[in-house]
Amino acid sequence: MEVSKKECITVSIRIKPTLKSKDTSCIQVISKEPPVLAIPERSQAYHFDNIFSDEIDQEEIYDKTVKPLVDHVKKGYNCTVFAYGQTGTGKTYTMGTGFQGLDDLSHVGIIPRVLNDIFTNHADNNEFVDIGISFLEIYNEKVFDLLQPDRKTPLSVSGFVVQDMAIKIIDSIDSAMMLLELGSKKRHVAETKQNINSSRSHAIFTVYFTGRNGTEEVKGKINLVDLAGSESVRKTGNTGSTFQEGVSINKGLLSIGQVISALSMKSAYIPYRQTMITSILQGSLNVDNYISLIACVSASSDNITETLQTLDFSQRAKKIRSNPEVNQIITKYKKEHSSAIRTPLKRQTTTPLKTPARKKTIFSMPLINEANQSQIDNSNQISVCSSSVTSIMSNYMDITQETLSPVIRKYITKMEVSIMDKLESVIKNSLKTPAKSSPLAAPLQADKENTPGMSWNKIQNEVSKLVKSEIAQLKVKTVRATSSPIDGAKIKRVLEYDSPADEINNTAISETDSNKDFGFKMPMIPTKKYKQSKNLQNSALEIEPTGQMPRRSMRLSMKKHDASNVSDMSFDSTMTKDESSFIQQPEASEQSGFLFGDQLPIATPRRSTRLSKKPTEDIDLNTTKNSCDISCSSLLNSSERNLLNAVRSKKKNIAVVRKSVGFITKYKSPKTKKKRKGAKKSPVHKLISQSKSRDSPRTVHSKAVLKILNDGNLKDLGTLHSVGAKTGEQILLYRKLKGSFNEIEDLSLVPGWGTKKFERFMTLNLLKM
Ligand SMILES: Nc1ncnc2c1ncn2[C@@H]1O[C@H](COP(=O)(O)OP(=O)(O)OP(=O)(O)O)[C@@H](O)[C@H]1O
Numbered sequence: 001m002e003v004s005k006k007e008c009i010t011v012s013i014r015i016k017p018t019l020k021s022k023d024t025s026c027i028q029v030i031s032k033e034p035p036v037l038a039i040p041e042r043s044q045a046y047h048f049d050n051i052f053s054d055e056i057d058q059e060e061i062y063d064k065t066v067k068p069l070v071d072h073v074k075k076g077y078n079c080t081v082f083a084y085g086q087t088g089t090g091k092t093y094t095m096g097t098g099f100q101g102l103d104d105l106s107h108v109g110i111i112p113r114v115l116n117d118i119f120t121n122h123a124d125n126n127e128f129v130d131i132g133i134s135f136l137e138i139y140n141e142k143v144f145d146l147l148q149p150d151r152k153t154p155l156s157v158s159g160f161v162v163q164d165m166a167i168k169i170i171d172s173i174d175s176a177m178m179l180l181e182l183g184s185k186k187r188h189v190a191e192t193k194q195n196i197n198s199s200r201s202h203a204i205f206t207v208y209f210t211g212r213n214g215t216e217e218v219k220g221k222i223n224l225v226d227l228a229g230s231e232s233v234r235k236t237g238n239t240g241s242t243f244q245e246g247v248s249i250n251k252g253l254l255s256i257g258q259v260i261s262a263l264s265m266k267s268a269y270i271p272y273r274q275t276m277i278t279s280i281l282q283g284s285l286n287v288d289n290y291i292s293l294i295a296c297v298s299a300s301s302d303n304i305t306e307t308l309q310t311l312d313f314s315q316r317a318k319k320i321r322s323n324p325e326v327n328q329i330i331t332k333y334k335k336e337h338s339s340a341i342r343t344p345l346k347r348q349t350t351t352p353l354k355t356p357a358r359k360k361t362i363f364s365m366p367l368i369n370e371a372n373q374s375q376i377d378n379s380n381q382i383s384v385c386s387s388s389v390t391s392i393m394s395n396y397m398d399i400t401q402e403t404l405s406p407v408i409r410k411y412i413t414k415m416e417v418s419i420m421d422k423l424e425s426v427i428k429n430s431l432k433t434p435a436k437s438s439p440l441a442a443p444l445q446a447d448k449e450n451t452p453g454m455s456w457n458k459i460q461n462e463v464s465k466l467v468k469s470e471i472a473q474l475k476v477k478t479v480r481a482t483s484s485p486i487d488g489a490k491i492k493r494v495l496e497y498d499s500p501a502d503e504i505n506n507t508a509i510s511e512t513d514s515n516k517d518f519g520f521k522m523p524m525i526p527t528k529k530y531k532q533s534k535n536l537q538n539s540a541l542e543i544e545p546t547g548q549m550p551r552r553s554m555r556l557s558m559k560k561h562d563a564s565n566v567s568d569m570s571f572d573s574t575m576t577k578d579e580s581s582f583i584q585q586p587e588a589s590e591q592s593g594f595l596f597g598d599q600l601p602i603a604t605p606r607r608s609t610r611l612s613k614k615p616t617e618d619i620d621l622n623t624t625k626n627s628c629d630i631s632c633s634s635l636l637n638s639s640e641r642n643l644l645n646a647v648r649s650k651k652k653n654i655a656v657v658r659k660s661v662g663f664i665t666k667y668k669s670p671k672t673k674k675k676r677k678g679a680k681k682s683p684v685h686k687l688i689s690q691s692k693s694r695d696s697p698r699t700v701h702s703k704a705v706l707k708i709l710n711d712g713n714l715k716d717l718g719t720l721h722s723v724g725a726k727t728g729e730q731i732l733l734y735r736k737l738k739g740s741f742n743e744i745e746d747l748s749l750v751p752g753w754g755t756k757k758f759e760r761f762m763t764l765n766l767l768k769m
Pocket residue numbers: 015016017085086087088089090091092093094195197198199200227228229230296
């Protein structure tokens with residue numbers, strides 16, 4: 001297939017011939033053009049740019065996948081060819097990294113062919129200026145130069161430039177082959193059960209071309225990357241440092257898949273910096289250049305799980321657009337093999353179950369099919385989980401990544417990497433503390449000495465938890481206001497902290513992450529309190545029926561109380577509207593530990609807040625029970641609260657409570673209280689209505705006020721506007737000492753009554769209009 005500018009990434013599959021004569025192939029090429037293969041045992045069909053069956057030789061593979069790229073290099077492009085696959089499937093063979101001479105040309109791999117093409121063609125066209133080569137390996141995330149005598153010292157990398165890397169200028173194909181052979185011998189290899197010469201590192205052989213196009217100098221290069229194999233400990237028998245190598249190998253492979261996938265989707269964010277290999281290839285891995293991925297698979301049915309992983313990886317790396325013809329082939333194939341699809345045990349781990357009756361959620365899908373558990377060992381968990389996580393996430397979101405914004409795509413990629421990091425630590429931890437044996441892990445027990453034990457249930461739980469938390473973050477990030485000074489995801493994370501299942505596990509998080517990152521302390525809430533707070537969900541809503549954040553004073557009073565309690569929380573007053581509206585969600589209120597019934601501060605909202613509530617309906621104490629605590633207690637005085645608590649604890653007759661706290665059940669806001677017929681009149685009104693004088697109403701009113709000032713007791717004085725208890729007492733004392741007021745204006749003579757206070761009194765009591 002000709003690589004055009006339009007298709008800067010091609011993905012090809014190479015099937016390694018089965019060695020055992022009895023072994024039947026688990027792969028079936030069902031169409032050569034368009035290239036479609038199937039795994040009959042799992043009823044899976046895949047479409048790629050090229051599929052090379054086991055009879056295709058090295059030359060044809062080179063001609064179809066790499067030769068077109070050499071032409072691009074000469075035009076000034078940077079090209080990269082990756083050989084990817086399970087250990088022992090022929091990556092080194094295909095790439096030619098283990099070059100051992102040109103005795104049998106049919107076995108010569110890609111690198112010698114590239115060198116040959118570059119030298120031969122430049123000689124014809126006389127465009128050549130010079131050709132250089134470098135040969136690096138990345139072993140355990142360290143870069144080594146295979147062309148330097150001292151390979152043991154790793155090179156430093158700044159950005160994507162490898163410092164002090166040797167680029168050898170070569171003048172003949174022979175000298176290039178010699179350097180290739182020498183470098184290959186220095187590469188980290190180890191004998192494993194699957195391959196006596198298993199590469200333990202990623203090798204990057206780069207050919208630099210400098211040519212001339214007229215007067216213009218053209219520079220291009222081609223990176224020929226022989227990746228270390230994705231591997232399984234059970235099959236390779238790796239332990240100790242070799243096991244650790246496997247972990248970093250799988251991590252590097254994952255990041256390559258993510259980079260290629262992001263490039264094929266033209267994502268704005270490419271996660272180059274996750275691993276060393278993607279960092280140093282950054283200059284070549286971009287949409288302006290060319291990438292060819294050759295995935296090597298084994299046709300042996302023993303390796304079906306790994307083959308499916310490789311095929312899934314390749315499919316994720318580039319979602320090849322299928323045409324109607326491809327769809328027809330796949331549909332026909334699936335129809336013919338529909339019986340296999342209906343067999344639950346034959347379902348593959350990497351293909352999440354699609355049961356129509358069940359709603360598609362990540363948590364309802366099995367991460368790893370139990371039937372396959374015995375086939376997968378611990379080292380391989382990372383890559384198995386990786387594919388499971390990816391397919392779960394894509395199913396959960398029910399959207400193709402193409403439809404997502406660059407920001408979300410970036411976040412999804414980050415999420416995958418973060419999950420993989422966490423998985424890695426989970427697996428490492430499991431090595432330190434082997435899990436209790438479970439029936440599911442039984443098949444692994446036999447191999448216990450070589451294989452670190454870990455129950456799949458635990459892995460599944462961990463993965464579910466990680467995916468749940470990451471997707472929760474994603475959901476929050478999507479709705480978060482861009483201007484938000486607080487990370488909404490963190491708030492969500494904090495709010496989710498309290499779920500009963502996570503309560504114990506999350507203790508550490510609350511102490512570290514929440515305090516460090518989230519800007520507010522997390523309550524360490526015992527289970528009982530959680531339950532109470534759950535019961536109080538409704539009351540949490542009652543306290544702020546409008547869904548607003550409680551007023552600052554209220555929050556502060558709660559905080560103050562919390563200081564003496566176990567709970568400790570505070571809210572940042574800079575919270576945005578979005579974030580506060582998030583908190584109003586019922587489950588958020590429930591989980592936030594915002595309200596804790598009797599244990600909690602009985603925080604009295606501001607008067608204005610209470611008034612704005614305007615409760616008009618009776619509260620049924622029989623049904624609301626605890627749920628009315630907050631709303632009621634915030635309106636009670638201390639004695640009433642005590643009574644309510646006492647009744648609750650002694651189970652007094654509810655009728656008594658109703659009577660005792662009657663004003664609660666019939667509570668009316670003072671402002672909204674309607675005047676009832678026959679309600680007591682104020683002394684001023686009484687005096688006015690009793691007056692028989694023919695004076696103007698205004699004079700009658702003034703006289704009534706003066707009478708109260710002279711004859712009224714403290715209570716009467718209190719009915720005058722702007723006269724409280726203190727002022728009332730002052731007036732009484734003045735009257736006692738100086739006698740009655742002759743006129744209202746005499747009030748200004750009372751000590752402490754300045755002009756302002758007097759003016760206010762006159763205005764509010766309608767004496768001055
Ligand atoms: N298509 C093929 N035809 C003939 N022999 C092959 C083919 N593919 C691989 N081999 C042979 O299989 C063996 C293992 O291959 P190779 O070392 O290339 O695997 P690998 O994928 O690079 O493994 P690792 O990841 O462990 O390095 C070698 O002896 C190689 O010659």
